[in-house]
Amino acid sequence: MLLRLRHSLYKPDVDSVFVGRLLLGRIMSALLEAHDKALAQFGLTSRQGIVLMNCARGEANTPVELAVFNGLDVSSMSRMLDRLEKKGLLRRSRTDKDRRKVTVQLTPKGRALIRKAVPVAARVAVHAWRGVSERERQTLRNIVHKVLGNLGHVSKS
Amino acid sequence: MLLRLRHSLYKPDVDSVFVGRLLLGRIMSALLEAHDKALAQFGLTSRQGIVLMNCARGEANTPVELAVFNGLDVSSMSRMLDRLEKKGLLRRSRTDKDRRKVTVQLTPKGRALIRKAVPVAARVAVHAWRGVSERERQTLRNIVHKVLGNLGHVSKS
DNA sequence: TCAATTTATTTGTATTGACAACTATTGTCT
């Protein structure tokens, strides 16, 4: 038990779910912090790195696709793209087929940067998850699947 | 596998750790969103509710203690207390023994609000984690412990 | 055809968070 709660106004099982969220918050911010520190040498945050990587890999190339891929609101992604475009790492352009859509493309500068940044981030990630067995990772995926299901979030496959 | 990555510039095991962070981000924001929606009727966000609950339970009663308890920077907690104080839910006062310290105390209004809000939040939390077995929860705690350890974060017991 | 709806994106506003710099107070060491 990572946290001991002293005065329990509520039942232990209720405490345990609150602790669950605390645990998730801790691990999330620890992972983000580690990646942020590693990518600072490139002038990137970890979230910016992920978006650039999505573009480089062709996983998504419009604001909506990028937002869905990362589970964010489109407006948040729009601001993220503002920041990355301002740094000269990507370009937005209206598509001709459907003039509602915006196509996001890395600039040469963005491509060069992400080629250097991804291996660094990958090393951090591998190190962070070292010692976590495949069985444990599968359990984590199952937990996430169940909780998202309970909250009405459909998770793709 | 919740996400299928198409063009893999990197090895599968590296992908899996990136996906791990995506999963954690999804479940975190889903939990926060559910609690935010449930507490909106009280004019509270889920994070504000947690801080009020910490105070009500006596788990922490200075900015530093509250920040440590929630794994946040003290400056973030200071702003959080600004917002809660502005709403009239708590009061800050310098302590006499050590005039560097600030004591945080709920107002009657804050106490009344949190008494109504906590059962609602607890129901949401129990619902969110329904179907996750004690064994799975223990595995989650183990994973968090390992990852925090890998990243050099000492976790209390 | 054309009005209503849906889709894609941006912008306004607010919350949350980190880091750095600052003030104020307390503790330590010589």
Next chain:
DNA sequence: AGACAATAGTTGTCAATACAAATAAATTGA
């Protein structure tokens, strides 16, 4: 006592996020 370090807290600045409202373009249906 006095200098220096450690502790507690706030404030400035910026990134990241959500929600609501607005705009513009495409689709649908009568």
